[in-house]
Amino acid sequence: MSVVRSASREFKDVADTSHLETPTWVTSFQGLPRTVNVRRCRLEVVAGPDVGKVIELATPTIMIGRTGADLNLTDPKVSGLHAELRLQADGYRLRDLGSTNGTHVRGVRVVDGFIAPGATIQVGKSAIVFDPLDDSVSVPLWHESRLHGLIGGSAPMRHLFDMLNRFAQSDATVLIQGETGAGKEGVADAIHQCSPRRDGPFVVLDCSAIPEQLFEDQIFGHEQGAFTGAGRATMGVFEAAHGGTLFLDEIGELPLDVQSKLLRAVETRKVRRIGSTKVIASDVRIIAATNRDLATEVNRGTFRSDLFYRLSVAKLSVPSLRERREDIPLLVEHFLRQLVATHGGGDPRLPEDFMARAQRHSWPGNVRELRNAVERACLLPNHPTLGFEAPPKKEGSFGDVDIDVPFKIAKQKLVDEFDRRYLEQLLEAHDNNISAAARAAGIERMSIYKMIRRLGLDKDAESKATATDEDDEDNTDHK
DSSP states (O other): OOOOOOGGGOOTTOOTTGGGGOOEEEEEETTEEEEEEEEEEEEEEEESTTTTOEEEEOOSEEEEESSSSSEEOOOTTSOTEEEEEEEETTEEEEEEOSOSSOEEETTEEOSEEEEOTTOEEEETTEEEEEEEEEEEEEEEOOSSSEETTEEOOSHHHHHHHHHHHHHHTSOOOEEEEOOTTSOHHHHHHHHHHHSTTTTSOEEEEEGGGSOGGGHHHHHHEEOTTSSTTOOSOEEOHHHHTTTSEEEEETGGGSOHHHHHHHHHHHHHOEEOOBTOOOOEEOOOEEEEEESSOHHHHHHHTSSOHHHHHHHTTEEEEOOOGGGOGGGHHHHHHHHHHHHHHHHOSSOOOOOTTHHHHHHHOOOTTHHHHHHHHHHHHHHOTTOTTTTTSOOOOOTTOTTOOOTTSOHHHHHHHHHHHHHHHHHHHHHHHTTTOHHHHHHHHTSOHHHHHHHHHHHTOOHHHHHHHHHHHHHHHHHHHHO
């Protein structure tokens, strides 16, 4: 069975069913991404109260839970939002969402990891067989690398642009999720600019920057004399955004008691100022954003499930900068033009090795960090770290941790370093023979190819390994 893939994803020794290990891939035309292909997957409940239930989906994310999920189960041992399956280019990623009873595969509790096609997922008292299918759905990409201030020619960003533009045409509430600095406010502004409300106000409320006692006042406003210091009446953000868009940034920071009041306002689009009995109708489109995993927060009890479901009518995920490194040159060029426009005159230049070092950096601060790095590199071209890259580690320092980056990123750095060292020594010990290396390590050959791609190892090494592996298989066939 043959599968057409982009050149970067093509392998000649794919077995009859190994193509099912490719959940998503990009179809290109004349070297440019044209569509993202998402494999259709089948989930069948084979044990538990819902035995026999089957769903088939072709979406990048599949939620399993008791309410508000793609696969809803009646099993009382299953959490509201229990687990998530993500279809990524490098495999099927199963993630537990902080459930009460955990998620298991072959008796092993899975917090976050990749699973194989045909795996049985155990949640509560239920078992679900996960089967990727042959067919897929092609998702169109936005035709340009820019959209209302957003920049990105990569497939993930152009897919985001296409989804964003479609969501903008309705008044559906949108939840934007992404890491700090990834550009969530820019996405919200682009939705507003693409929508019929573009001529109305775009009001931003940063929920992470408001003292807890002022949340309610900021959202609903107050009348004169409503409390000590209320010298005059003030409208809240719902009133201020009338006819336009209200962007609730870092919605995950809202206290629980305020969440219940916000829920009513979101559902009815009606508010009442503090100290008033008058109900004010507000014609507003609501967009929320967070860098938290709200599904996990729901299971922890720190975020209301009913508010989560109401806000996530439509969901957008902003890719991190390390997931779209091919966009770095475009972004750097844009920031350089901004520097010229802001400071006037001059021709800001970056050190010659800036781009090479930028491609190696993990960018925990995402686009915001890159913008700051460009500006610092132009102002301090002789700075040893160019403002963003940590000094090289001393020999033998493997295992050191960097507490200046988030836990998950620090952990991933250590895992990647181990994988890189192990793989390089493994291939060297077996003369770049993938089959022999895979047998010695007790893993599949495709896993080694995926590691080579993920770690960005030298392309020549990958081509040598592929050729050696093919020669090995040819010799085996002749025997």
